[in-house]
Amino acid sequence: MDKKTLESFKELLLKERERLAVEAEKANKEFQILGEDRPIESEEKASVNIVLDVLAKLRDQGNKELKGIEDALTKIEAGAYGMCEECGKNISEARLKVLPTARLCINCKEIIEKREKIDLLPEKIKAPQKVSLEEYTNLSDEDLTETIFEQLEEDGRVDTSNLEVLVQAGRVFLSGSVSSEADRQIILQLIPDNIGITDVEDKLEVAESIYIADEADSKPLDHLELDDDLEEIDEEDLDLD
Ligand SMILES: [Zn+2]
Known part of the structure; x- marks a missing residue:
């Protein structure tokens, strides 16, 4: 500065x-x-x-x-x-x-805010039942992609409208954008935790930091x-x- x-x-x-x-x-x-x-x-x-x-x-x-x-x-x-x-x-x-x-x-x-929010949730929602890996081992790559979106939707914390997911040979490729770093962390945690895939290539962009900078730049300093x-x-x- x-x-x-x-x-x-x-x-x-x-x-x-x-x-x-x-x-x-x-x-x-x-x-x-x-x-x-x-x-x-x-x-x-x-x-x-x-x-x-x-x-x-x-x-x-x-x-x-x-x-x-x-x-x-x-x-x-x-x-x-x-x-x-x-x-x-x-x-x-x-x-x-x-x-x-x-x-x-x-x-x-x-x-920190998201963490606090999660801590306030009832225990049942906070710790969703772990899905067994076997359930997903026989799914095709397309079905796995769909499952990832389903799980994220069910989880409800992340806006997935600009998220792109591609599964190839059991490997997950993430691209597109999410609105915050916290959202990215949620996605990166949910895929191995809920679906059992640990091979995740993360090319996600965080859209919000750019947006906030633009918005706040136009605000006057004197208030x-x-x-x-x-x-x-x-x-x-x-x-x-
Ligand atoms: Zn910091």
């Missing part, structure tokens, strides 16, 4: 830190006003408690964001800004423009995307008047 780009990220982070500090002060004041000792009706008390709850959540989220910004600023000083904490590769500038506090590259983030939840609470519930 060149110096000028790095400087612009630093500026962005400092600006966001300032905004959060103002928000925090505002929330603190609301806290004080609401928390003051005064005689109130029990019904009023219930709604005050709800607002206090929302404010506490906001404060926690604000603190979390603030921590993310501090960490990013520390990394800038240390010359380690923009490096994925998982794989050590550079996070794309396009991604950092959207999320300057990003800790992970898009591939690692997706893989930060907030957590949707925070923005919603901010506007609807903070207005106590």
